[in-house]
Amino acid sequence: MEFFERFAIPHPSFLIYVAMASMIIGAIVIVAGITYLKKWGYLWREWITTVDHKKIGIMYLIVALLMLFRGGIDAVMLRYQLAMPENTFLDSQHYNEVFTTHGIVMILFMAMPFIIFFFNFLVPLQIGARDVAFPRLNSLSFWLFFMGMGLFNISFVIGGSPDAGWTSYFPLAGNEFSTSVGTNYYMISLQIAGLGTLMTGINFMTTIFRMRAPGMTLMRMPMFTWSALIANVIIVFAFPVLTVALAMGTLDRLAGTQFFTTDNGGMDMLWANLFWVWGHPEVYILILPAFGLFSEIIPVFARRNLYGYTSMVWSMIIISVFSFGVWTHHFFTMGQGALTNSVFSITTMAIAVPTGVKIFNWLFTLYKGKIEMTTPMLYSMLFIPLFTLGGVTGVMLAMSAADYQYHNTMFLVAHFHNVIIPGVVYAMLAGLTFYWPKLFGFMLNEKLGKATAWIMSIGFVLSFIPMYITGLDGQPRRGYTYSEASGYGTLNMVAFIGAMIMSVSFLMLVYNIYYSFRNSPRDIGDDPWDARSLEWATNTPIPEYNFAVLPQIKSREAFWDHKYGGKDKDLFAGQKIERIHMPNKSGVPFIMNVFFFVLGFCLVFSMYIPAIIAFVGVLACMAHRSFEDDHGFYFEVEEIEEIEREKRGAIK
Numbered sequence: 001m002e003f004f005e006r007f008a009i010p011h012p013s014f015l016i017y018v019a020m021a022s023m024i025i026g027a028i029v030i031v032a033g034i035t036y037l038k039k040w041g042y043l044w045r046e047w048i049t050t051v052d053h054k055k056i057g058i059m060y061l062i063v064a065l066l067m068l069f070r071g072g073i074d075a076v077m078l079r080y081q082l083a084m085p086e087n088t089f090l091d092s093q094h095y096n097e098v099f100t101t102h103g104i105v106m107i108l109f110m111a112m113p114f115i116i117f118f119f120n121f122l123v124p125l126q127i128g129a130r131d132v133a134f135p136r137l138n139s140l141s142f143w144l145f146f147m148g149m150g151l152f153n154i155s156f157v158i159g160g161s162p163d164a165g166w167t168s169y170f171p172l173a174g175n176e177f178s179t180s181v182g183t184n185y186y187m188i189s190l191q192i193a194g195l196g197t198l199m200t201g202i203n204f205m206t207t208i209f210r211m212r213a214p215g216m217t218l219m220r221m222p223m224f225t226w227s228a229l230i231a232n233v234i235i236v237f238a239f240p241v242l243t244v245a246l247a248m249g250t251l252d253r254l255a256g257t258q259f260f261t262t263d264n265g266g267m268d269m270l271w272a273n274l275f276w277v278w279g280h281p282e283v284y285i286l287i288l289p290a291f292g293l294f295s296e297i298i299p300v301f302a303r304r305n306l307y308g309y310t311s312m313v314w315s316m317i318i319i320s321v322f323s324f325g326v327w328t329h330h331f332f333t334m335g336q337g338a339l340t341n342s343v344f345s346i347t348t349m350a351i352a353v354p355t356g357v358k359i360f361n362w363l364f365t366l367y368k369g370k371i372e373m374t375t376p377m378l379y380s381m382l383f384i385p386l387f388t389l390g391g392v393t394g395v396m397l398a399m400s401a402a403d404y405q406y407h408n409t410m411f412l413v414a415h416f417h418n419v420i421i422p423g424v425v426y427a428m429l430a431g432l433t434f435y436w437p438k439l440f441g442f443m444l445n446e447k448l449g450k451a452t453a454w455i456m457s458i459g460f461v462l463s464f465i466p467m468y469i470t471g472l473d474g475q476p477r478r479g480y481t482y483s484e485a486s487g488y489g490t491l492n493m494v495a496f497i498g499a500m501i502m503s504v505s506f507l508m509l510v511y512n513i514y515y516s517f518r519n520s521p522r523d524i525g526d527d528p529w530d531a532r533s534l535e536w537a538t539n540t541p542i543p544e545y546n547f548a549v550l551p552q553i554k555s556r557e558a559f560w561d562h563k564y565g566g567k568d569k570d571l572f573a574g575q576k577i578e579r580i581h582m583p584n585k586s587g588v589p590f591i592m593n594v595f596f597f598v599l600g601f602c603l604v605f606s607m608y609i610p611a612i613i614a615f616v617g618v619l620a621c622m623a624h625r626s627f628e629d630d631h632g633f634y635f636e637v638e639e640i641e642e643i644e645r646e647k648r649g650a651i652k
Helices: 014-036 040-048 053-082 092-126 135-153 182-210 223-254 268-302 309-325 327-331 338-350 352-366 375-398 400-406 410-440 446-472 489-519 558-564 588-604 608-627 637-646
Strands: 580-582 633-635
Touching (some): 014 040, 053 135, 053 489, 092 135, 092 223, 092 410, 182 223, 223 309, 309 338, 309 352, 327 338, 352 375, 375 400, 375 410, 588 608
Antiparallel strands (some): 580 633
């Protein structure tokens, strides 16, 4: 029985049992439903084995929306616990587990797959390519990420959740203070998912540099593609740091090394430095693609060219460089010298300048524009003031002397969410609404979409403005309770009401998808928004090969000029249809990552023999790929012409 005891939840509660039951019942329902509908073969052929960048993108999107739901439940639980003084809804241990998982789920398993969805779906289309540079690596990246996500999420069912905070600082994350396997889950699942993200960065850098359509120079690329390029460069430089830190932390916990211990030469602050050398660039990995999406949406509905294209590009480049020079502002209060604090205080404030440039460029784009207030545009308009508030409070936190007052209070929590929610979540929802017709062939309901945006914004303001106030009044973050005498109760109740209103907005989004699927017309054409960039030049639905002939680019506004008689009016003219080479589907990435999942699970529980067997399985899949004689397949000319006729193709 001792062997099985290691899999038990160390600190069970009624809520955990409910979660366990819901997961088991949900899994049974899904498996039974797929079996009843006889869709296992379809899932394997069309989704699990696919290397099509568009389908891989949709799978990232599904994961992101599921994790938004999971992380949202965590958030509501946290806010309810703090809604009343001395509340007993969560005990201290369960609270620690919930805010740890909330942070990781929302940053790495919700926001990251959301932006990678846009990378996958948009970048090849925007640059006029037929696929990414390495299609099979793209599939491998997704399944690595998926298995890492799955491994992390089973922690609260088997063995116990991580409880050392989403930053997992040592020595708290060491075996002495985190005695359960929860932190093992943290170290290993993030390692697996991070490897997938690193491969994504390499893949998309190569795609953008090497696969642009003829005539598309770097300074003719759409703004989202620029943001994707810079974000993926940051990924390639930042994620190896996280990989190394997690490997060292895993060795400390499993092998008895002492990289981050407080004795025998270990340095607990080494973890903090390594984590934030990755962690702060991670913020810009999330925010720059969001900026790119707003830069695509605002010109479309302002009916104007994007103001200051060159300055927008250079501001993103400057932000990416500065992102690696601000990390120690996360521990101004941890005993650094005055000189170090001063230097990083200056760099932190300086990074606000190129961000301000982007805000003003969007405002100048709107100036004298013929603004059409669609749902994507409404999200964009709400983003500007709300994000600016988050940016201003960030400058306040950048002042190292003042940070002694703000740090480790709810003010910091409010600032972070004030940046991420309007900056990333609003961009993701705006982009999702904007590209939904190109993805699925119908539009989301505009009335429901606008109502969702307004309700979400009302909930956001009610949820986080009170946190600024209580934070300035001294309420510490990460505290699971507080006394009635502190006076925080009323504002925390307002914050809880705000969180519930935001939850309602998420349910409205889900209902909008259902309602629109049932009722929206399907005859919307290929370009329902009268958009400007190249992805809208494709058919709807988009064929597997994207473009029957590659576009010939002569300007920054290639598709707009094609429609309205500019330099690119002959975007597809003079090109002969030739057969198109495409990669074959493959089940090897999925199978390999099943072995990765088993490997990670076995390492979590220190089961080294089955871990070695699983690792051999990983190596066997790699060997199989090395010797595989797979040259892909061709769409023949007759087949392409038939597809184009059926889809009312882009060639006129």
